[in-house]
Structure formats: structure tokens, C-alpha cells
Amino acid sequence: MFPPQFDYHRASSIDDALELLERHAADDPRILAGGHSLLPDLKNGRASPRALVDIGEIDALRGIGSGADVESGADSGADETAIGALTTYADILESDRLQRHAPVLTDATSVLADLQIRNRGTIGGNLTAAEPGADLPAATLAADATVRVRGPDGERAIDAAAFLGADGSEPALRERELVTEVRVPHVEAGGYAKKTHPASGYAMVGVAAVLETDDGTITDARVAATGVLERVVRLAAVEDALVGARVESKTIEAAAERAGETIEPADARSDDHASGEFRVHLLSTYAERALERAVDRVAAGAGGTGTAGDLE
Ligand SMILES: Cc1cc2nc3c(=O)[nH]c(=O)nc-3n(C[C@H](O)[C@H](O)[C@H](O)COP(=O)(O)OP(=O)(O)OC[C@H]3O[C@@H](n4cnc5c(N)ncnc54)[C@H](O)[C@@H]3O)c2cc1C
The missing domain is CATH 3.30.465.10 (Uridine Diphospho-n-acetylenolpyruvylglucosamine Reductase; domain 3)
Structure with a gap:
């Protein structure tokens, strides 16, 4: 697939980029950064701007x-x-x-x-x-x-x-x-766990978790998921179950169990590799893994080692 014809403009500064976007407004200009989403979009016909503004040298x-x-x-x-x-x-x-x-x-x-x-x-x-x-x-x-x-x-x-x-x-x-x-x-601790989609490498399901604690009690929790819906989503039921609870394995497990509560399988993404129902089912496992990583970091006093891929 070939990309459509476009004029290429290289911006030398933020002001220059804004000026180029304004000057070529009629050409539906798009910003080019790493190009790893935009170029596939151009080749697949999902985007057809007549001007690109390359910000790569700013x-x-x-x-x-x-x-x-x-x-x-x-x-x-x-x-x-x-x-x-x-x-x-x-x-x-x-x-x-x-x-x-x-x-x-x-x-x-x-x-x-x-x-x-x-x-x-x-x-x-x-x-x-x-x-x-x-x-x-x-x-x-x-x-x-x-x-x-x-x-x-x-x-x-x-x-x-x-x-x-x-x-x-x-x-x-x-x-x-x-x-x-x-x-x-800055946060005390966080973690991410991902079930990699075998075809695309993106997340079939990915869960990100951030925890704040005080003397062994969770004072704030933010948990978000990708891959399940077309957009990212906060998992409010998990967060509600965590705040005020002690930092313990059984708390984490019980909270993670609630990960799929707010998402209807019928609304979830579905393809040849995973149905919407399966994606929602995976949420609890990956929420628990992400939370475990965050808890490990609470115990270690933030930082920590390893990658979220170790959990696969
Ligand atoms: C084979 C493959 C596998 C991938 N796997 C993953 C994965 O596992 N996880 C993942 O998260 N991503 C994945 N990606 C996507 C990749 O991370 C892209 O790099 C990313 O989505 C877009 O970043 P980019 O810098 O390449 O942006 P570009 O492709 O240059 O731009 C993407 C969009 O953002 C706009 N844009 C870029 N920068 C700005 C800016 N500063 N201000 C305003 N608009 C801007 C562009 O106009 C365009 O619309 C994958 C991509 C490929 C090709």
C-alpha cells in the first residue's frame, strides 16, 4: 500500500510547528513524530492529510x-x-x-x-x-x-x-x-501487567495500577485497563474495594476479582484471538498481577526491578 501524496514540512521549533499547522490548515495537516502509528494509517488509507509537519528535530x-x-x-x-x-x-x-x-x-x-x-x-x-x-x-x-x-x-x-x-x-x-x-x-508505587496480543503485540488486556499507602492501609488507588474497550477505562469497583483496606494479598485478590464488574462483555472488543467475554474474564488476573507489582514496590519502598513481561 502506498501513502497518499502530501507536502512534507520540517519544523525547527514549537512556534514554527504551530505556524506551519496554521499556514497549511486547508491541507488537513498532521503532526509526524515517531511515525509508527501515522505511517501505517497513511498506507492503510485511514488518514489522508495533504501536509505533514515533522516535529522530530525540535x-x-x-x-x-x-x-x-x-x-x-x-x-x-x-x-x-x-x-x-x-x-x-x-x-x-x-x-x-x-x-x-x-x-x-x-x-x-x-x-x-x-x-x-x-x-x-x-x-x-x-x-x-x-x-x-x-x-x-x-x-x-x-x-x-x-x-x-x-x-x-x-x-x-x-x-x-x-x-x-x-x-x-x-x-x-x-x-x-x-x-x-x-x-x-510522583507516586509511592505502581505496576503494569499485560497479556500481549499474539498478532499485533498490543495489549489484549493490560492493567495499570497505582497505590498510595499510609502505615499499611491503602489511602488511594487508581486502576486503569487497556485492550478491553476501544478506549482506556478506570476500574472503579477495584479502586473502591482497595481504598481503606490493608495492604495484604487477600485484599488485592478480592479487589481484583471485581475488575470486570463495570464492563459488559457485549461492549468489549472481540477478534479471532479473544472474544469480548474472554477479555473481560482476563481483567481480574491482570489486575491482580499489576496490583501485586505495586504492592511489592510498597514493600520495597518504591522503585524495584524486573519488567511487567516477567509476569507473562
Ligand atoms: C508493529 C507495531 C506494534 C506496536 N505495538 C505497540 C504496543 O505494544 N503498545 C503500544 O502502546 N503501542 C504500540 N505500537 C504503536 C507505537 O507505540 C507508536 O509509536 C505510537 O502509537 C505512536 O507514536 P509515534 O511517536 O510513532 O507517533 P506518530 O505515528 O508519528 O503519530 C501518531 C498520531 O499522533 C499525532 N501526534 C504525534 N505527536 C504529536 C504531538 N506531539 N502533538 C500532537 N499530535 C501528535 C500524529 O499526528 C498522529 O495522528 C505499535 C506500532 C507498531 C507499528
Whole structure:
């Protein structure tokens, strides 16, 4: 399959990218980052823009650090980490700061696709494409991240749920808006567990979990799933069962059992490899695994080792 004809524009800065998007508005311009979702879309005819704006050389969009200093990666001790939109999965995996403060994100990234894609794909592209079964939407939703964008109406900060349309609404990104960075609040512990789809490598089911505890009691829990619906979704019944409970195996198991409660099998995605009913059935197992990883990190005092793939 050949992509349609388009004009290619390389942006030298964020302002330049916004100006190019505005100038070529009539050509339905699309932003090109890692290209691993957009190029297949062009070749399959799912997208047919007449202009592409390549942001790949904008250094200001790349890097991991405190909110004040994404480019240098400096650790200011702030209670959140900013990740530039063009930061690759490989960069995320190399970040000690994220491993320490946002393990749900590094866990999810560690089982994302293969080496080539991890070297090219970007967090901004992953969240904007938000393909069903993509790993980072669930992780950023559980992490309660904020997505910062710039566009014709200036700068906006959008919470991950609204950005991704996790409540069933349309994703919040507007035409000709550029994602500039993702801000992830620091959390005590998190984990991600994925049943990899044998054909695509995306998640057949993926569950991301984040826990906050106080003296052995769970004070906050955010659990999100990908692969089951066309969009990511919070598993509210699991969260409700966790908050106020003790950090114990039997609590985790009982809470995870409730993972499929809010999703009708008839609404779930279905293909030759897994019916909607099977996907909903898998949710409890993968919720329990993700929560176990988070609990291990509570016990270890955050951080921890291994990959979410070890659980497969
Ligand atoms: C074989 C294969 C296997 C894959 N497996 C997985 C997997 O297991 N898990 C997973 O999560 N993903 C998987 N992916 C998807 C991959 O992670 C993509 O890299 C990702 O979805 C898109 O990121 P990108 O940087 O390549 O974005 P692009 O493809 O360049 O862009 C994707 C979309 O986002 C828009 N966009 C990009 N950056 C911005 C920005 N800064 N602001 C506004 N809009 C922007 C583009 O216009 C486009 O619409 C797979 C892809 C392939 C080809």
C-alpha cells in the first residue's frame, strides 16, 4: 500500500510547528513524530492529510526532568516529572527518575512492542494516537498525568482522562494543537501487567495500577485497563474495594476479582484471538498481577526491578 501524496514540512521549533499547522490548515495537516502509528494509517488509507509537519528535530520537546527543566533533565526534587512529547520509549526506560517516581509508566513501557518501536515511538504520539490496546494510555491514566498542549488558543493543561476520552467523551485535543509535554505526579508505587496480543503485540488486556499507602492501609488507588474497550477505562469497583483496606494479598485478590464488574462483555472488543467475554474474564488476573507489582514496590519502598513481561 502506498501513502497518499502530501507536502512534507520540517519544523525547527514549537512556534514554527504551530505556524506551519496554521499556514497549511486547508491541507488537513498532521503532526509526524515517531511515525509508527501515522505511517501505517497513511498506507492503510485511514488518514489522508495533504501536509505533514515533522516535529522530530525540535529538541525542546524531548527530555525528562522537573517541570521547570525538561531539556536538561535536572532533578529539582519537584513532586512531578515532566516528559517532553517527543521523548522516546527508550528514553523513558533509561530514566532513573521515572523508575523511582512513576514505575507504572516504566513498567508499561518495558513491555511495549519491540526494540525498533521503542527507539522511535514517542509518548506524545502514543497518547495522541491512543490505539486500542496501547500501553501508555492506561499507565498515564492510572498515574493521573496531565498533558500540556499548545495551539491556536494558546497553552492548555488537560488531565489524562479528558485527553484520552476515558469517560466515553471525545478525546480533548483540538485541531492544530501540539502536545508539548506530559506531567506525571510522583507516586509511592505502581505496576503494569499485560497479556500481549499474539498478532499485533498490543495489549489484549493490560492493567495499570497505582497505590498510595499510609502505615499499611491503602489511602488511594487508581486502576486503569487497556485492550478491553476501544478506549482506556478506570476500574472503579477495584479502586473502591482497595481504598481503606490493608495492604495484604487477600485484599488485592478480592479487589481484583471485581475488575470486570463495570464492563459488559457485549461492549468489549472481540477478534479471532479473544472474544469480548474472554477479555473481560482476563481483567481480574491482570489486575491482580499489576496490583501485586505495586504492592511489592510498597514493600520495597518504591522503585524495584524486573519488567511487567516477567509476569507473562
Ligand atoms: C508493529 C507495531 C506494534 C506496536 N505495538 C505497540 C504496543 O505494544 N503498545 C503500544 O502502546 N503501542 C504500540 N505500537 C504503536 C507505537 O507505540 C507508536 O509509536 C505510537 O502509537 C505512536 O507514536 P509515534 O511517536 O510513532 O507517533 P506518530 O505515528 O508519528 O503519530 C501518531 C498520531 O499522533 C499525532 N501526534 C504525534 N505527536 C504529536 C504531538 N506531539 N502533538 C500532537 N499530535 C501528535 C500524529 O499526528 C498522529 O495522528 C505499535 C506500532 C507498531 C507499528
